[in-house]
Every structure is written in C-alpha cells, then in structure tokens.
Amino acid sequence: MAAEEKTLDLLRTVEARRRRAEHGWAVDAVLTPVKQRVLNLADRGLLELADREERAALSAWEGRPVRWAARLAPDGHDLLLYAASRPRHTPPAPADSPGPGRRRIELCLSQMAALWQAVGLGARLRRPLADGLTDQVRTACCDHRVKRWVLHLTDDQIRSVAYVFWLHKTTGSALEANRFARDTGITHRPAPARRTAIPESAPLLHRPPSAAPDHHT
Structure with a gap:
C-alpha cells in the first residue's frame, strides 16, 4: 500500500x-x-x-x-x-488486450495535451484526424502506476498521432514527437509537392497582331 x-x-x-x-x-x-x-x-x-x-x-x-x-x-x-x-479512474486494459489490429500506446501528459489541442481544432484541420482517434483521445485513461495515458490505436491512428506531434514539433516543442518516434518508430514527414519540370526561361507569349485600322469608316 x-x-x-x-x-x-x-x-x-x-x-x-x-x-x-x-x-x-x-x-x-x-x-x-x-x-x-x-x-x-x-x-x-x-x-x-x-x-x-x-x-x-x-x-x-x-x-x-x-x-x-x-x-x-x-x-x-x-x-x-x-x-x-475524487472520481475513480477505470484501470487501463492489460497490455496484451488492446484488441485485434490495435497497439497499446502510452503517452505522457504533454503528449496528451498536444492531442487534446488537435481534437479541439477538429474539422478546421485540412488533414483530418484518423477515424476513431478523437474518441480514443477523449476516453483515454491514465495508468497512475506508470504515469502514462493509455490508448489502443490502429496503424492509421498511430500515423495520425505522429502528424499531430509533427505539428507540435514544428511550432515549438520537439520532445513529444521525439519520444513518440522512440517508442513507436513512427514519425511524420510531409510528402514533397508533385511538380513538373520548371524551364530555365519562360517562353515569350506573342500577342496576335492587332487588326489594321479601317480607313473607310
């Protein structure tokens, strides 16, 4: 005790x-x-x-x-x-029972704060959060034995979390993204924009000759 x-x-x-x-x-x-x-x-x-x-x-x-x-x-x-x-916290599910196709993910408080912020942005994000991630974030419970918040996430949701931590890293703190990458091996890297070859010089656009003035009017 x-x-x-x-x-x-x-x-x-x-x-x-x-x-x-x-x-x-x-x-x-x-x-x-x-x-x-x-x-x-x-x-x-x-x-x-x-x-x-x-x-x-x-x-x-x-x-x-x-x-x-x-x-x-x-x-x-x-x-x-x-x-x-004080409300009683529901004990987290055992580590071996996250359900098929899901992984147990443990996050510290600052990581959860970043996710709560992203959930608050909701539909304003151009890249929406993965299906079901919002519910996972809102219902996550804290395992006080390890002082970590526990989520059971699919691969798509894990990649979405990595995206949130990339946003957080790019706007200030890299700790959350670095810890997540160390724990899961997942990081977000923006895909480069697809583009065609850019010519060294742009061709001149020729205007069509203007019509000759009509002297008979």
Whole structure:
C-alpha cells in the first residue's frame, strides 16, 4: 500500500473510532497498535491530540486513565473528504488486450495535451484526424502506476498521432514527437509537392497582331 493510502486508511480508522464514541474522541485503548503512526499524523497536522484537561474529562468518562486520544484536525477532515470525492479512474486494459489490429500506446501528459489541442481544432484541420482517434483521445485513461495515458490505436491512428506531434514539433516543442518516434518508430514527414519540370526561361507569349485600322469608316 502506498504511503498516501496508508495515511488515508489511518485517518478513516480514527474517524470511525471517534464516531463510535459518545465523547467524540478515538482513545488510546482502541488505537494502541498504531500509536506511533497516530503521533506522526498529529505532527503533520492531520490529527488533533487531546490536551491535559480533555484527557482528564475522557478519563472520567471512560472510568480509567486515558493517556492520549485523537480526532481529525481540519486538514485531516478535508483530506478524507477530498479523497472520497475524487472520481475513480477505470484501470487501463492489460497490455496484451488492446484488441485485434490495435497497439497499446502510452503517452505522457504533454503528449496528451498536444492531442487534446488537435481534437479541439477538429474539422478546421485540412488533414483530418484518423477515424476513431478523437474518441480514443477523449476516453483515454491514465495508468497512475506508470504515469502514462493509455490508448489502443490502429496503424492509421498511430500515423495520425505522429502528424499531430509533427505539428507540435514544428511550432515549438520537439520532445513529444521525439519520444513518440522512440517508442513507436513512427514519425511524420510531409510528402514533397508533385511538380513538373520548371524551364530555365519562360517562353515569350506573342500577342496576335492587332487588326489594321479601317480607313473607310
């Protein structure tokens, strides 16, 4: 379990114990196994510890000496509230199941930002994004284990992504295109314009002789 999740788990435990007690504190008897962790969270400002007068009142209530007790500090309360309100990300599909004809592509945040910008341009692009790429970009999920956004793309969509990164590279940042080329081996290179041979000198265009003036009019 990650350190952040352990912190949240202990805050939940303290809050659950506090709610069960009529006096509104989680006392030492129910938190003895995690005493040091409770004190550590108090040092971080996430828990409040009962002072001397509060411990005396708790001892009278409990009918035994209460050496310490804890409850959520405002920051600890808000941390739990915020954690509970965060949307749950759908875990990305396993690496071996992108579907037939598709590859699992992992992109960093700056690469996704370039794709989001291209999706926003939509039909204004003269070279449209590959079919289905817009939906892939909009529904991509972040794999927090590797801090990468996961897309399952066809070959056409991968080439379209390379085109977006070429636009991004040409207008400022090459990092995204270079990383994509390193990961996939795909880069975009504009095709040279087709043209016929250009003569060294252009032939003169001869005007037809003007009609002779009519002297009989």
